[in-house]
Amino acid sequence: MNVTPPGELVTELQPEIREKIDAILVENLGKPGATMLVLTLVQETVGYISPPMQSYLAEQLDVPLSHLYGVLTFYSSFRTSPIGRHKVSVCLGTACYVRNGPTLLEKLKQVLGVEVNETTADNRFTLEICRCVGACSQAPVVMIDDDIAGRVDPSKIGRILRKYK
């Protein structure tokens, strides 16, 4: 998990991120089940929940860090480190799986030059696998950020990626 080279160890929470977190906390602190609510909102706004953010959140939510970390690592959509500018998720749900999803994934690995859960060197794309985005009638599907591209022809994937800078 999260091995950061010693030279780059960031222990301080950046002020701009802290500001965003505080805005979420003000809205939701004290609501029942706030931990999960706050985590999903922080993930949505900041895009990841790093160790310093975890410590800060645990303190503010008044829960043990171990509890927060346990919740964080249970759910697959929480990330502990930043991702590339665009998230490319290949759907491998049943419908996509039987309609060439795996082939599409191989092609994306080639085009982007990365393995699953890796980010391209220019920090432009992070390649991921997801389980069903509910667009099964358009299988195979790849989700780029919040956009869904359906009936993707693997040999034409480059054209779809082009508009994400």
Place this chain on the structure above:
Amino acid sequence: MVYRAHVLISGSPQCIDLGAREVKATLLEELAALGLANEVQVMEVSTLGHDEQGPELVIYPEGTQYVDLTADDMRLIVAEHLLKGRPVEKLTYQEPPSEPLPPPSAKEVRVVLDNIGKIDPENIDDYIALDGYIALGEVLSTMAPDDVIAEMKKSGLRGRGGAGFPTWLKWTFARRAESEQKFVICNADEGDPGAFMNRRVLEGDPHAVLEGMAIAAYAIGAQQGYIYVRAEYPIAIKILRTAINQAREYGLLGKNIFESGFDFDIEIRMGAGAFVCGEETALMQSIEGKRGMPLTRPPYPANSGLWGDSTNINNVETLANVPKILRRGAEWFASMGTEKSKGTKTFAIAGKVARTGLIEVPLGMTIREIVYDIGGGVLNGKKFKAVQTGGPMGGCIPEKYLDLPVDYESLAGVGSMMGSGGFVVMDEDTCMVDIARFFMEFTQDESCGKCVPCRVGTRRMLEILERICAGEGKPGDIETLEGLATYIQDGSLCGLGQGAPNPVLSTLKYFRDEYEAHIYDKKCPAKVCKGLIEFTIDPEACIGCTRCARNCPVNAISGKPKETHVIDPEVCIRCGICAQVCPVDAVHVE
């Protein structure tokens, strides 16, 4: 204001991807420029059914459907159709000539999906115009909670999330429970891969779900509701937020609804990518802000649920049925379906079928009718092999059961289940061992790890299946799989573990010969399993176009332009892209 014409434009993700936003912007500009803005109403709806040919729109009152639109097309449509009243023939939707299909709705009966595509989901007035919130008004002003439950009992509605528990009984338990506070939860954690019914309902008719929740809350005596929706559905979340705010503004949520003294409000909670949270106790743990791990039952949520209080959990589709039942009467609802399975059910038809998408049919329709009459048969004229229902906890139903009626008991009787409504068609090119491996990979990944048989057992089963698919299966593997399946079923707390072996057991039951071919003959009959196949290029057929070589992800193909190409089996990863891109079908699989 009375409009002369209504334009419904599809805002589905696919259509937006294809340029629906630009088309809509041009439409609005053109209308304004021609002074038609007060005569023509433009509404964005969740889908109009031909997403792959988007951007798409429909103009009423004529009902003209236009597809594949560009900004220039819009100028033409506004000038011709909306200004002069002459539909632009060349842009209208045409049934694809190559695949003559019966009209899509011939056998369908739309109850839950009725409003979808007809109303603007972000405008509560549209829902109210189609009799929305009438049921809630009547319930609050004329019915006692027990009357509501009695009506639900008469309707025979059963849970649409999969297990099929009678809804009225669930409500009765919660009503009788003594608890200071009570909760109603809408389970919108639609996690089954291959299923997207709930997403469509949430995105297309959110108020039906809110109204259903309010009625359920009145029946059991709850004041607070939660919708637990998965984070993978950002559009649904956005539309729900709007819907809740609009309902609050109209006084349909909040304090003293319809002056009846009944208070009820709803909050959205998001899941974060954990399939097990679709299980009711895990879902409540997640709302409480904990790891979503199932609890032992009893106590059932009706007695001890969210924060220990009495809680009633229903699926999206179940709740969307509720207002319809109370408005149109239990007899009407019970007149559809079979003796034990009443009403309609939505299914997401996907996989190797000609017409994929969402359908709604009366329960009891046969698999054959769904696949052939509604789905248009198997894609590319291939042979039907099986249909997978019930998601990762369901099973594969073979050809011999094509005439099986689709209802709760019949599906369970052949080793599958209703589930939430996934309906994935598989053809002769689908390897059933590979499919079993696929589902096992899913369940072992999503197992929360609480029960050892599920945590360890699914991993062991997956390892065996992976070995079989790699061509390293051993005699005795099938028996070990069957043994493990029993332990996992018996020793797991929740539906995930208890159902995890189903895909393996059902494929073993109906397609045992495929397992044996993998293990003993080292052959994959469907030519899918990478360890058992090899790709070669037919030198006679190859025209040397270089497409395969250019598309190969691992550069395993060599050959000069206009000369025969050759695949290096050592480098080849058997992804099959070459076979897909070859213009002359020169790539063979053995």
